[in-house]
Amino acid sequence: FLLPSLSSQSVQPPTSLHSRTPTCASTSSLDTSIQTRIFKIIVIGDSNVGKTCLTFRFTGGSFPDKTEATIGVDFREKAVEIEGETIKVQVWDTAGQERFRKSMVEHYYRNVHAVVFVYDVTKMASFRNLQTWIEECNGHRVSASVPRVLVGNKCDLVDQIQVPSNMALKFADSHNMLLFETSAKDPKESQNVDSIFMSLACRLKAQKSLLYRDVEREDGRVRLTQGTETKTNCPC
Numbered sequence: 001f002l003l004p005s006l007s008s009q010s011v012q013p014p015t016s017l018h019s020r021t022p023t024c025a026s027t028s029s030l031d032t033s034i035q036t037r038i039f040k041i042i043v044i045g046d047s048n049v050g051k052t053c054l055t056f057r058f059t060g061g062s063f064p065d066k067t068e069a070t071i072g073v074d075f076r077e078k079a080v081e082i083e084g085e086t087i088k089v090q091v092w093d094t095a096g097q098e099r100f101r102k103s104m105v106e107h108y109y110r111n112v113h114a115v116v117f118v119y120d121v122t123k124m125a126s127f128r129n130l131q132t133w134i135e136e137c138n139g140h141r142v143s144a145s146v147p148r149v150l151v152g153n154k155c156d157l158v159d160q161i162q163v164p165s166n167m168a169l170k171f172a173d174s175h176n177m178l179l180f181e182t183s184a185k186d187p188k189e190s191q192n193v194d195s196i197f198m199s200l201a202c203r204l205k206a207q208k209s210l211l212y213r214d215v216e217r218e219d220g221r222v223r224l225t226q227g228t229e230t231k232t233n234c235p236c
């Protein structure tokens with residue numbers, strides 16, 4: 001179901017993502033002690049709010065010259081180090097247009113670890129529609145313990161802002177979300193964009209067990225399994 005619109009930055013999700021004990025062929029370099037935790041973060045919101053650009057900024061460090069409407073989903077992955085542990089942050093850039101998302105919605109929400117809701121600060125309608133996106137998320141049995149954050153994008157368009165910060169803050173508070181107002185386009189904001197995903201990664205790392213990719217040799221095959229609980233003191 002992959003139809004990436006920015007294929008150079010897109011990656012396929014690991015085969016382990018949705019399965020408890022899937023198997024795949026081993027490679028000789030794999031070691032029995034390798035463990036990689038993967039955090040699946042989905043980015044949700046109206047079409048054109050800048051979901052692709054935000055995920056591109058985080059994973060690729062730049063603003064894409066040109067984007068097309070996302071069809072289905074694009075996966076982008078970034079390895080980050082938190083307290084000495086390398087973690088893969090897997091960002092699911094979802095389609096905002098209904099016609100490009102309807103067959104995919106179940107996949108978006110399955111085994112999700114965190115949700116990023118995005119609106120465009122210059123489009124009040126995209127802010128008003130957040131309620132619908134939250135309802136869709138809740139309707140897919142995403143646990144209340146799954147962290148959610150709110151992102152107001154395109155803050156570089158200072159003369160066109162329609163959504164006041166205090167209104168967004170009130171909404172975020174009422175839904176127990178942190179608010180980030182930022183710009184995928186403005187290079188000065190790139191650290192702020194990173195902090196959206198890093199704050200979630202830190203919270204997830206500190207919070208609970210997440211998807212481990214436990215690699216175990218087994219008769220010439222590699223077994224991928226879910227992990228067990230860990231607790232850390234993340235500085236974030």
Ligand SMILES: Nc1nc2c(ncn2[C@@H]2O[C@H](COP(=O)(O)OP(=O)(O)OP(=O)(O)O)[C@@H](O)[C@H]2O)c(=O)[nH]1
Nearest residue numbers: 047048049050051052053067070096154183184185
């Ligand atoms: N000025 C400005 N434009 C932006 C910013 N982020 C994205 N854009 C522009 O907004 C348009 C839509 O960006 P996308 O990232 O493709 O939007 P999307 O939410 O992924 O859209 P769908 O794939 O249809 O859901 C593009 O023309 C981007 O260049 C930003 O921070 N500032």
